Amino acid sequence: MAMATHATRPVRALLAISWPLIATYSLQAVIGLTDTWFAARISAEALAGLGAQSFLNLAVFVGLGGVAFAVQVPVAQAVGAGQAQAARAWLPAALLAAAFTLPCFLALAWAGPGLFALWQLPAESTAQAVQYWQPRMAGGVSVVLLFAVSSYLAGQGRTLAGLGANLAAAAANVPLNQWLIFDAGLGLAGSAHASTLANLVGVAVGLGLLAREGWSVSFTALAARTVELWRTGLPIGVAAAADVLAMAVFQLMMSRIGPAEGAATLLLLSLTGLAFWPALGLATGSATLVGHAVGACQPQQVGPLVRTSLWLMAGWMALVGAAMALAGPNLLAWLSGTSGDTGPGSQAALALATSLIGLVAAYQVLDAVNLGSAFALRGLGDVRWASAANTVGSLLLFLPLAAWLSFDSLGARIPALGWGAWGGWSAVALLSALLAAAFGARLRHVLQALEAVSPARRPA
Template sequence: MNAPAVKSRLPAVLHTPDGSRRVDYRAVVGIAWPLFVQFGVQAFLNVVDTWFVGRLGSAPIAGMNAVNFSSFTLLLLFGGSGIAVQTIAAQRYGEGRKARAAQASWHGIYSGLIVAPLGVAVALAGPAIFSFFALPPEVVASASDYWLPRMAGAGLVVVYFSLGNFFNGVGRTRVSLMGAVLTFLCNVVLNWLFILELGWGMYGAGLATSISVGAGVLFYAVIFFSRHIRSEYATTRMWRLRPRILGAVYKLGVPIGIHAMFDVGAFAAFQLMVGKLGAVPGAATQIAMILTSLAFLPVAGLNFAAATLVGQSIGAGDKDWADRVGTACIKLALCYMAVWALLFATAGGALSSIFVTASDPNAQAVVELSATLLLIAAGYQLFDALNLGTLGCLRGSGDVVVPTAALLVLAWCIFVPLSHILIFEPGQGWFDFLPAYGLGAKGGWIAALVHITLLGSFLLYRWKSGAWRKLKSA
């Protein structure tokens, strides 16, 4: 591989007159902003979902609190192969092998077909799953209604990830942004129709989301098979199932999915614990989660941009540049989340009041508790920026096993037990042998502060240690 060819494929590089290189932040933003907005759209979609469900009362919001992260846990576990497509596509693109990038997307699609029947089986088990956690009956009913249509669409979610992450990997992030906007608009219209007009409640909310994901898949498929993309990436000639390629997708995707399962699953357990306390703590936690998602989901867009830039740099044969451009993404994440930390600390009550109705007798209590939870959340925003920013860099390099192992230890040996200890009063929790301090929802958010601080610090250390430099391309 000759030097000029490598230089031409390096992303976000600016050559100065003296021959040195520096990061072109305009180019970084050019790749990152569509992903940033895309995930911001997802965050706003969560806000809209919660607003629509809030018209039904505090109990349905508490039901959404119980089901939201639980459904994400399994969808991200199933969807790890679709997320892995980005890393593989970025590295193949950096190598100049564009058709192989499309091949990775096809094998992510096949993974979605494999997942589809599993999603249906899990969807049908919803009532049994939520009853196991001894939640209030009205919360179980609301959660199960949402769970059925949402999990039945798991296969579509994997296909959606696979096609969207193909475009992310090859740097066509505006395509994935357009897909996200279309999905959002469909969801808003269908939420209005199913929840308010037809009165389908939580079932309507879940169904609206799954149908909207299907609309996003159709949009991506049209672009994927369009004349221009077809001629550049040979998308119609790379469809054949290759066990070796499918194995490569799963080799990277399974740790990614497990990482997401451990991460989001720990927060799902935390939300289920809070949901056991009743409607007010459950609703306040759901509102605080939705508002904090306005901070961390756009940074998840920077996470995906970092994976693309690092992956393309490694594919082009320059790991030093991968280090520099990845670190630039981390700095941008820190700047953005610092703003949200200040906002949560000073305006939590005003933000929370948007999601309640005056007719709800619990409205004032929900808003006051949510404001307190947001004040705690303000304390970990910068560490969450480190968590998301460095995780994208590590994923782009193919370094996924050690971060997953670290998350397993921190999430399930520290965060979940500490949440149980701090949330429940004696005799109130799931495990009577654990100490119990009875701090309620506030205790769970303090545990989250500890967890995210430790995780963000470790991932930054892992990135700066350079251990990822020893890995082969995905």
């Protein structure tokens, strides 16, 4: 009985800390849908302009947001060590690190016209993309500030408070869109301004929930912590941005092969999001609990926590994968709006997506191992190795492999296999298997090294 009780504790702890994170991450999808809904009511060109920069937009936010995500681990370790004042000292540093991203965002805003000229979109779509991009980037620091507050709260284990801050932002986004797009007549630029203001509402709510905490930090300590967040956060951001950009290029590859391949890939990516967001919430929660255990100098708790999180994530991915395999054809038809009287192009996309759904469902279990291992390593403070492995895997291995398997040729003298979408998604599965093996080996090595440290040698 004692063993059963001990075994259930990590599960309960993970679910308790993770469900608000799952809801918080899901809210990001809701905010994106809100912007899409409003853009569609401006014009088709506005919707095309918004879509043209959506992946790049996300890559910038997660790339620069790494300096904010990084605060979760030192806060979690300080909380685990019972050093409440040291934990609180990280919030000003996180806010300052986020503020220092402002010049990067302003430079990206200024570069918008030249950047989207390279896309060779229709003139009106390019104009709409720039109209959204420039104010969105100019206010992009608000996104990183909200990341900083949410990550700080996650490190403390106060994930419900983080959910409250993000709920406030999502709720404010709707009336702000209506007011700035239509009432103020700003068009798609109004949607960008609305997102910035909504994020600032979320930041204000989050800081309001922390108002009772006192922050007394010397300038030297503040500067040192800010530099540390940039040092550890940049690899996190680069890896996340590489992931997003790799999937954006993958989508473009499939679209280049043909409309059926492009549409089928978009449908399948939409389905995988159903599995990804809850798994990301569990992974983030596990990083906090691992950080607490490390800070408390209780390495014996880390292994069970990590194994439990991996089993939960893999189980969730397997469950969603089984549901996709069983209900996939009907779900894909509903997502695509495809019926018996639609054109042959839509039917071809649906047929291709349906044929691929088993492969996509299977690889997600491996993806759960990658995600869970990366966040466990983050909680253990092993950030650079995981970030480097993910970046190299996404950009230097996956993209060339996907191109070789998918296209008929890579140039006049470079033959390729030409498997189409099957080749592209096979590359996704192969990369997931390779990273799962690499991350698993690295995690075992770090855990063994941690458990080998005797209590007498651990820091007080």
